[in-house]
Amino acid sequence: MDCLTQYAAQNRLQFQVTHFANAVLLLDSYKANYDLIFMDIKLPLMTGMEAAERLRRIDRSVTLVFVTNMAQYAIEGYAVEAFDYILKPINYHAFNLKLKRILAHVGSKSEDRFVIRAEGETIGLHLREIRYVEVEGHYLNWHTRDKVYRSLGPLKSMDQQLPESYCAISRWYVVNMQYVRSVVGDDVLMEGAKLRIGRSYKQKFLRAYAEFMVGGV
Numbered sequence: 001m002d003c004l005t006q007y008a009a010q011n012r013l014q015f016q017v018t019h020f021a022n023a024v025l026l027l028d029s030y031k032a033n034y035d036l037i038f039m040d041i042k043l044p045l046m047t048g049m050e051a052a053e054r055l056r057r058i059d060r061s062v063t064l065v066f067v068t069n070m071a072q073y074a075i076e077g078y079a080v081e082a083f084d085y086i087l088k089p090i091n092y093h094a095f096n097l098k099l100k101r102i103l104a105h106v107g108s109k110s111e112d113r114f115v116i117r118a119e120g121e122t123i124g125l126h127l128r129e130i131r132y133v134e135v136e137g138h139y140l141n142w143h144t145r146d147k148v149y150r151s152l153g154p155l156k157s158m159d160q161q162l163p164e165s166y167c168a169i170s171r172w173y174v175v176n177m178q179y180v181r182s183v184v185g186d187d188v189l190m191e192g193a194k195l196r197i198g199r200s201y202k203q204k205f206l207r208a209y210a211e212f213m214v215g216g217v
Helices: 002-011 023-028 050-057 073-078 090-108 155-161 200-212
Strands: 036-040 063-068 083-089 113-118 121-126 130-136 141-143 148-152 166-168 171-174 180-184 187-190 193-196
Touching: 002 090, 023 050, 036 050, 036 090, 050 063, 050 073, 063 090, 083 090, 113 141, 130 155, 141 166, 171 187, 171 193, 180 200
Parallel strands: 036 063, 063 083
Antiparallel strands: 113 121, 113 148, 130 141, 130 171, 141 148, 166 171, 180 187, 187 193
């Protein structure tokens, strides 16, 4: 914490930091809206590696950095997609160099996150994980590989905020063209879904999809 405070002061930054006494408290209250997690290997109740394995089942995208005095665990960290590790005792000069690289990585990823309010929680969905968005009454269903998140709001406003790799195919659907397998007649075949194209949307979608396929997007 002292190193973070010093780094923030020297670089005129502000960090919002939450401290958890153990990994169980983190996991039990976890919301996928953290940018960066520092995790010790040696923790009460469960090890940092065990906690990281559970964390990855909840959030595959958050940047994870291990803090440890056991360098041998650094290699194991790749199994849970740890971005880096910091050895204890922490030397501020080494920490400063590490954190610059870590924050550059976090910054590049934060632009790929879309924040929604679902089931009473604020959730950061990574754009590459969203396959398509579906209208259901006054709600939006955000379809990912593992789960469907439900939020309140109009599709039109969300469509305008999503990047160009997303395209509306009707009043009811916006698709991530990365997951479109083919277009057959008036249907878009997605991974695990077949969605109908609205008549007035078809020409624009086919043009956008053609450009996407040749790298125009």
